[in-house]
Amino acid sequence: MKEVFMGRAENCLAAPVIRSLKARAKQLRRHVLRMAERVGQGYVGQGLGIADLLAVLYFHEMRYDATRLDWPDRDRFVLSIGHYSIGLYAALAEAAILPIEELDTYGADGSRLEMCGSETTPGFEINGGSLGQGLPQAVGMALGVRLDGRPARIFCLLSDGELQEGATWEAALAASHYRLDNLFAFIDCNNQQADGPTEKVMSIEPVEDKWAAFGWQVQRIDGNDIASILAALEQALAAQDKPHAMVLDTLMGKGVPLFEQRAKSHFIRVDAAEWELARKQLEESNKEMDKNG
Amino acid sequence: MGDRTGGASNTGVTGTLLSSDTSEAETTALAPFGRALVRAAERNPRILGLTADLGRYTDMHVFAERFPERFIQVGMAEQNLLGVAAGLARTGFIPFAATYCVFATRRAYDFFAIGAALARANVKVVAGLPGLTTGYGGTHQGIEDLALMRALPNVVVIDPCDATELEQTVAIIADYNGPVYLRLLRGQVPVVLDSASYRFELGKAKLLREGSDVALISTGLMTARALEAATRLAKSGIKAAVLHVSTLKPFDSQAVLSLLENVRNVVTVENHIITGGLGSAVAEVVAEVGLRIRLKRIGITDCFCASGSIPYLVKRYRLDPESIAAAARTVLGAAEGN
Numbered sequence: 305m306k307e308v309f310m311g312r313a314e315n316c317l318a319a320p321v322i323r324s325l326k327a328r329a330k331q332l333r334r335h336v337l338r339m340a341e342r343v344g345q346g347y348v349g350q351g352l353g354i355a356d357l358l359a360v361l362y363f364h365e366m367r368y369d370a371t372r373l374d375w376p377d378r379d380r381f382v383l384s385i386g387h388y389s390i391g392l393y394a395a396l397a398e399a400a401i402l403p404i405e406e407l408d409t410y411g412a413d414g415s416r417l418e419m420c421g422s423e424t425t426p427g428f429e430i431n432g433g434s435l436g437q438g439l440p441q442a443v444g445m446a447l448g449v450r451l452d453g454r455p456a457r458i459f460c461l462l463s464d465g466e467l468q469e470g471a472t473w474e475a476a477l478a479a480s481h482y483r484l485d486n487l488f489a490f491i492d493c494n495n496q497q498a499d500g501p502t503e504k505v506m507s508i509e510p511v512e513d514k515w516a517a518f519g520w521q522v523q524r525i526d527g528n529d530i531a532s533i534l535a536a537l538e539q540a541l542a543a544q545d546k547p548h549a550m551v552l553d554t555l556m557g558k559g560v561p562l563f564e565q566r567a568k569s570h571f572i573r574v575d576a577a578e579w580e581l582a583r584k585q586l587e588e589s590n591k592e593m594d595k596n597g
Numbered sequence: 598m599g600d601r602t603g604g605a606s607n608t609g610v611t612g613t614l615l616s617s618d619t620s621e622a623e624t625t626a627l628a629p630f631g632r633a634l635v636r637a638a639e640r641n642p643r644i645l646g647l648t649a650d651l652g653r654y655t656d657m658h659v660f661a662e663r664f665p666e667r668f669i670q671v672g673m674a675e676q677n678l679l680g681v682a683a684g685l686a687r688t689g690f691i692p693f694a695a696t697y698c699v700f701a702t703r704r705a706y707d708f709f710a711i712g713a714a715l716a717r718a719n720v721k722v723v724a725g726l727p728g729l730t731t732g733y734g735g736t737h738q739g740i741e742d743l744a745l746m747r748a749l750p751n752v753v754v755i756d757p758c759d760a761t762e763l764e765q766t767v768a769i770i771a772d773y774n775g776p777v778y779l780r781l782l783r784g785q786v787p788v789v790l791d792s793a794s795y796r797f798e799l800g801k802a803k804l805l806r807e808g809s810d811v812a813l814i815s816t817g818l819m820t821a822r823a824l825e826a827a828t829r830l831a832k833s834g835i836k837a838a839v840l841h842v843s844t845l846k847p848f849d850s851q852a853v854l855s856l857l858e859n860v861r862n863v864v865t866v867e868n869h870i871i872t873g874g875l876g877s878a879v880a881e882v883v884a885e886v887g888l889r890i891r892l893k894r895i896g897i898t899d900c901f902c903a904s905g906s907i908p909y910l911v912k913r914y915r916l917d918p919e920s921i922a923a924a925a926r927t928v929l930g931a932a933e934g935n
């Protein structure tokens with residue numbers, strides 16, 4: 305399957321668009337479970353939580369050529385949070401940038417699909433994982449493509465934990481100083497980080513006020529609702545002269561109640577017997593979402 | 598915590614890495630750093646524990662549970678972690694700040710260099726995931742931290758071998774007034790040294806095994822593998838000495854020179870790149886006094902390492918006992934050829 309995504313549907317809020325993106329998100333979640341089950345543990349919650357955003361970006365908004373990853377005019381997805389790689393592998397496989405079967409090598413010795421993602425994998429624009437480095441590099445890319453007069457846009461995914469790193473705010477300042485309206489920062493607010501809930505570890509709220517104070521165009525939305533993400537993107541694209549921040553409230557483990565309800569945790573271990581239930585629950589919650597959508 | 602994961606049930610897969618590699622050890626101790634810090638803090642009320650969102654992953658959580666009011670969580674902000682630690686030291690506290698090697702050095706180096714080293718502030722940095730004790734690749738493997746820290750004036754740099762030494766070290770640096778960089782082994786940590794007979798001394802190397810054919814000079818967890826290599830060499834009649842250098846700075850030149858006075862075939866062994874760490878320190882000392890030796894340095898050669906399970910990485914980058922033994926044989930072979 306060769307797919308080249310050259311942009312978005314005209315009426316992007318039309319029901320068929322939303323329906324097809326929901327189907328993509330479903331598929332991404334299936335891929336996430338497939339990978340996680342093989343290693344029995346990991347960043348499953350993050351992969352499930354971010355699937356809706358990745359579906360919208362990779363199958364609606366971003367312009368890229370799966371057969372030509374170095375196309376200079378491509379939109380760039382910058383994964384600052386390397387441990388979310390499981391989510392991006394799912395999207396890259398679905399976008400035919402990675403062979404689907406390769407997902408079975410996730411985390412294995414010698415595999416390109418590392419637990420903490422890097423440029424070892426095709427489709428990764430930076431080496432993420434040393435958290436707080438994504439936004440500075442995204443600012444550099446946004447400046448770079450603008451200097452070259454390219455239409456490319458930069459979509460950077462950060463986490464709520466990364467809002468505690470000083471470098472994120474240094475970059476935020478630079479982005480608004482240079483009026484980088486080709487830069488989009490998505491902040492995954494799942495209220496979790498390594499030592500527990502973000503609000504307990506080091507509170508970061510009110511998040512949207514901070515970005516606004518730094519000169520960004522800001523929206524805060526339900527990051528697990530595809531229609532909301534689409535609508536917010538529309539608004540962001542219409543706003544010029546400022547970089548765009550989209551604060552996403554997401555649910556770790558979204559789509560699998562077993563993981564949604566579990567003491568939410570940065571890194572989970574799952575018993576071998578639980579995977580079948582997880583898969584079943586995902587299919588059930590997919591049906592549920594279909595009904596409601 | 599302390600559950601060993603990424604182990605036998607999941608060989609060949611990057612693990613959760615909550616524990617230091619225990620592949621060569623029969624006995625282990627749980628969270629020796631956290632427990633030793635609690636003991637030190639029971640004696641000394643000025644001791645504080647800090648972390649940057651890695652309490653669960655550095656055994657600092659043991660301290661946090663025992664002394665919640667003396668635990669400071671700064672969030673994922675390593676520059677702030679070491680800056681705050683420096684400020685606390687200036688108000689007379691003894692902050693132990695725990696994060697990973699890579700973040701303490703690469704991210705927060707300037708904050709430690711100025712806030713602690715230049716100021717001679719009483720800051721203890723406790724740095725997890727030294728060298729190849731994590732399978733997370735270039736972003737997480739602290740392969741050049743010892744070189745960076747050795748280069749800083751006023752700083753004591755320690756890479757302990759096992760749980761026994763780590764516990765003893767914590768007690769001693771709590772009483773030492775000045776900046777310290779301590780490499781951490783976490784979770785289930787191997788016990789290699791006998792706690793009844795071994796005594797860690799700041800700045801002193803320890804001869805763990807006598808031998809007249811070849812000297813294995815090692816640091817950190819590599820000492821366990823050097824001892825294992827020495828046992829293997831003994832089977833083929835090669836007598837290998839093992840000198841364990843846990844304090845890399847100040848460097849115990851005297852111990853190195855007095856061993857090499859008699860044993861001129863040398864292998865240095867470190868869980869670190871071979872430039873700027875133990876191998877370099879030995880070469881510097883030996884070259885300055887003009888001693889003629891044959892030297893092979895075991896460690897990571899000039900590269901960032903891959904992702905994967907620890908046993909896979911240890912083999913791939915030749916940090917296993919067999920590679921140490923092979924290096925010793927090479928050095929000896931060269932000696933015979935002379």
Ligand SMILES: Cc1ncc(C[n+]2csc(CCOP(=O)(O)OP(=O)(O)O)c2C)c(N)n1
Binds near residue numbers: 435700
């Ligand atoms: C600079 C840096 N410091 C610390 C870490 C260790 N670490 C990995 S993930 C993580 C939690 C970060 O918060 P977040 O991304 O919000 O976590 P999640 O939502 O995935 O639980 C930490 C502290 C890191 N990778 N990089």
Ligand SMILES: [Mg+2]
Binds near residue numbers: 492496
């Ligand atoms: Mg988070």
